[in-house]
Amino acid sequence: MWVKLCCLLLYFLALFVLARVFEAVAWYESGFLATQLVDPVALSFRKLRTILECRGLGYSGLPEKKDVRELVEKSGDLMEGELYSALKEEEASESVSSTNFSGEMHFYELVEDTKDGIWLVQVIANDRSPLVGKVHWEKMVKKVSRFGIRTGTFNCSSDPRYCRRRGWLKSTLIMSVPQTSTSKGKVMLKEYSGRKIEVEHIFKWITAHAASRIKTIYNSEHLKEEWNKSDQYRVKIYLFANLDQPPAFFSALSVKFTGRVEFIFVNVENWDNRSYMAEIGIYKTPSYILRTPEGIYRYGNNTGEFISLRAMDSFLRSLQPEVNDLFVLSLVLVNLMAWMDLFITQGATIKRFVVLISTLGTYNSLLIISWLPVLGFLQLPYLDSFYEYSLKLFRYSNTTTLASWVRADWMFYSSHPALFLSTYLGHGLLIDYFEKKRRRNNNTDEVNVNNLEWLSSLWDWYTSYLFHPIASFQHFPFDSDWDEDPDLFLERLAFPDLWLHPLIPTDYIKNLPMWRFKCLGVHSDEEMLETFQDSESDSDSENKEVFSSEKEVSEDDELNTFPRRNEGEPRCGVETCSCAHKYCHHEPYERKARSYGSYSTAGDMEPDWSAWPSEMLHCTECVVCLENFANGCLLMGLPCGHVFHQNCIVMWLAGGRHCCPVCRWASYKKKQPYTHPQPLSNDTPS
Numbered sequence: 001m002w003v004k005l006c007c008l009l010l011y012f013l014a015l016f017v018l019a020r021v022f023e024a025v026a027w028y029e030s031g032f033l034a035t036q037l038v039d040p041v042a043l044s045f046r047k048l049r050t051i052l053e054c055r056g057l058g059y060s061g062l063p064e065k066k067d068v069r070e071l072v073e074k075s076g077d078l079m080e081g082e083l084y085s086a087l088k089e090e091e092a093s094e095s096v097s098s099t100n101f102s103g104e105m106h107f108y109e110l111v112e113d114t115k116d117g118i119w120l121v122q123v124i125a126n127d128r129s130p131l132v133g134k135v136h137w138e139k140m141v142k143k144v145s146r147f148g149i150r151t152g153t154f155n156c157s158s159d160p161r162y163c164r165r166r167g168w169l170k171s172t173l174i175m176s177v178p179q180t181s182t183s184k185g186k187v188m189l190k191e192y193s194g195r196k197i198e199v200e201h202i203f204k205w206i207t208a209h210a211a212s213r214i215k216t217i218y219n220s221e222h223l224k225e226e227w228n229k230s231d232q233y234r235v236k237i238y239l240f241a242n243l244d245q246p247p248a249f250f251s252a253l254s255v256k257f258t259g260r261v262e263f264i265f266v267n268v269e270n271w272d273n274r275s276y277m278a279e280i281g282i283y284k285t286p287s288y289i290l291r292t293p294e295g296i297y298r299y300g301n302n303t304g305e306f307i308s309l310r311a312m313d314s315f316l317r318s319l320q321p322e323v324n325d326l327f328v329l330s331l332v333l334v335n336l337m338a339w340m341d342l343f344i345t346q347g348a349t350i351k352r353f354v355v356l357i358s359t360l361g362t363y364n365s366l367l368i369i370s371w372l373p374v375l376g377f378l379q380l381p382y383l384d385s386f387y388e389y390s391l392k393l394f395r396y397s398n399t400t401t402l403a404s405w406v407r408a409d410w411m412f413y414s415s416h417p418a419l420f421l422s423t424y425l426g427h428g429l430l431i432d433y434f435e436k437k438r439r440r441n442n443n444t445d446e447v448n449v450n451n452l453e454w455l456s457s458l459w460d461w462y463t464s465y466l467f468h469p470i471a472s473f474q475h476f477p478f479d480s481d482w483d484e485d486p487d488l489f490l491e492r493l494a495f496p497d498l499w500l501h502p503l504i505p506t507d508y509i510k511n512l513p514m515w516r517f518k519c520l521g522v523h524s525d526e527e528m529l530e531t532f533q534d535s536e537s538d539s540d541s542e543n544k545e546v547f548s549s550e551k552e553v554s555e556d557d558e559l560n561t562f563p564r565r566n567e568g569e570p571r572c573g574v575e576t577c578s579c580a581h582k583y584c585h586h587e588p589y590e591r592k593a594r595s596y597g598s599y600s601t602a603g604d605m606e607p608d609w610s611a612w613p614s615e616m617l618h619c620t621e622c623v624v625c626l627e628n629f630a631n632g633c634l635l636m637g638l639p640c641g642h643v644f645h646q647n648c649i650v651m652w653l654a655g656g657r658h659c660c661p662v663c664r665w666a667s668y669k670k671k672q673p674y675t676h677p678q679p680l681s682n683d684t685p686s
Contacts, residue, residue, distance in 0.1 A: 004340040008333070011427045018423065019409045034081030034408070035303050040069045047083065048072055054086040054308055056147055056207060056248020060200040074242050076286045076307035077300060081408075085308065085415070089146075096145045098137075099152035104162040107154055111176050112187050118149045118210060118255055119176040123168045126156050131171040132197055139199050144206065147252040147309055173202065177209055178258055203248075210251035217266045220276045226264065227280060227291075234293055234391070235320050236262045240277070241286035242269045249309035253316065260320045288312075290319075294392065297399050304408025314407050318398040320391065323378065327371060331364075336424075338363045343428035346439055508668045509653055513616070514636050514646055517629040518608040617641040623661055624648035640665035 027033050040048060048068045052059050055075050062068050072078060101107045101121070111119045122137060124130045130153075132140060141151045154174075156163035163169070173192035190209055194201055217223050239246055246265040254263035268274065268285055281296060282289065288299035288307075299305050305315060317325055341359040345352045377383070397403060413420040607629075609618055616637040621628050622645040629635065634646040642662045644652075649661075658667045665671065 001337075003344060004337045007340045007344070007427075007431055008337045011336075011424065014427060015413065015420075015423060016405070016409060019405075019412060022412075032080050034079065034084070036080045038078045038080055038083055040072045040078060043069075043083075047087065050086050050090050051078060051083065053143070054082075054089065054146065054249075056250075056252070056309075057243075058200060058204050058207070074286060075247055076241075076288065079306055081304065082306035082308055082311075085306065085310075088415075096141050096151075098141050099150070101152055101154040101158070103159040107162075110150075110152070112189075118206075118252065119152065119174075120144055120149055120206065121152045121154055121174040121176070123163070123172050123174055124153065124155045124157075125163065125169060125171045126160055128171045131173060131192075132202070136197070136199055140202060143199060143203060147248050148256060149206070149252065175206060175209060177213065178255060207248045207251060208245065210248065210255065211245040211265070214246055214251060214254050215262070215264045217264060218270075220271065220273055223266060224276050234388075235260070235395075236264060236291045237299070237316075238264045238266055238289040238291065239286065240266045240268055240282055240289065243267065243286075244269075247307075249307075249312070252309060253312060256313070257316055257320065260322070261316055292319075292395050294395055302401055302404035304404055304411060310411060311407075314411060315398075318403065318407060319395050321394065323375065330367060330371075334363050334367050335360065339424075340428065340431065343432040344435055346432075346436055506654055509650060512636055512638065512667075513613045514634060515611055515613065517631060517633050517635050518611050519631050520606055520608050612643075613637060615641060616643050619643055622648050624652055638665070638667050639669060639671045641671070 023033060040051075043051075045065045045068065048065065049059060051072050052068065052075075057071055057075055059068050059071060062071065099110065101110070107121075111121060120140070122130055122132060130137070144151065154163075156168060175190040175192070176187050177190065179186045179188040192202065192205055194205055215226075217226060239250055244267075246263075250263060250265070253261075257263075268277075277283075290297040290299055299312070299315065300307065305311060338359045339356065342352050342356045345355045378387070607618075607620060612618065619642070623642075624644050625648050627645075629645075635643050636646040636649050637643045638649070638660050640660045640663050642660050644661070652661060653667055659665060660667060
């Protein structure tokens, strides 16, 4: 995960550098920067009209260019970046979708239950034509959609009872605006009562109702009172301008940030005394002033701070974010980081996409799970101070010059999604190139694996884990109610060599019990040799007798030296077991003590069985190497209870033979532990 995070941070750094390169190229070719001011006198009438439409100011009663230019100057300074964005938005003739309501519940869910937006709905009465024609309605939808106003059409033929209850007996226009200045307040519906059915007149009606929600100040005394007042709003934005009403984008933002930011319009058109404005640091109009507990911030002085809805919306979101804004940001970052796995993963193409899907699911699940306690944590009433300090940190960090560059780059790349995707793809291909080169230098074979080979290995992995449980999840010892495994019975009936050997992980080996073989006494080398020869002769004679009574065993290319027990023979380990000399013998303990190898005579001390785990069978020989256990050697036991040299059994299991060399019980399957009878120390072998 840390590698993907570093790759993502490197990508963001590359985007930042690339944006600065674009600015340098634009300055070299045109001679101006995006933050450079534009003189409205040098602009054509069409460009001035485009700027007014983007800011939401009506110009229908201004036939001359001079009046239009003055209106642009009164609404705020014009920058090259804003002019470029406005012209580009006008050229992009994208069709804006409008909602068709199916009935009362659909209308209530989207319009009346929406507390932070403005809706414009055209109601078409039964057997009536719409109030606004199709052509004008499309123009209206495109005009108001710039300011975040959503539109829709309600045909009364789909729900005539609701139209009669509402009193919509004729075709009309309905506008929904939040009634109060608190978040999630009531919504009021306004009906258009004008006579002129034109786009400009309807737009004036919309902006007038939206502007009525903004607090307006007309004199310096009222300004002084409002400026020094401390209320629930920690962040306030003032517009000082010589206008009849605030621009439409300013009014639309006041609805969008209801309960978070207070919008105040100061109309200085008829002010004779502006001394108090000079006292608080306002020397020019128009001015957009952000007042916070930390101080005053003049909007429009840094990069990307244009007089438009989109620019001011991103600015206010960074200062006063909602929890939903932070969640969406974290969701975008997590998915961008997860998509890096497509380029970091090497090998087959199908493998890349399988790993990508797995990473996307894992990261998004972890993100949602981690957000749940955060949401519950923020609901606690004791965290008001923590919440305030967090917002203060946001305000300090997002009013810096670096934060303004980041916001400007975000608006630039979001308006050019093809550039964003192409740079992300190029960055990923570079990561893929260097990662492939690094793994080739390390002689990693997975770089050259094709799709067929990887699918084959994936199928082997799937089938082996389907029929064999994951050993790392079954820590030894494990008490299970299943004394016999049905899979083992099926494996014994089948021919092992006709099956593909499953890919079983070997991490279960480290959980197998290990201990030292200890004796109750120490003997000389001559005594040990003599005892070993005696025990060999005794065990050989016994083995010949047992071998003559056994059935023919199946010949296995690696395990043929360890035959299975006969059907009539009792199960090995019911009492005790001797693993010496190829066979497990079920005998009385007194006689079986002679077949233990180097400790079979009465003169020798017996092994210290107290050091053995209780579930292990007692024996003194390793059937893998056919050597007796020496004093102090390291032993390892399997779940079936048989014991071997640690080195011998580890090499046996690591070679892919995941079963006991004696009884063929799977080495990763758990089994009920055996209980041993206490040996009689006074008995002597016969």
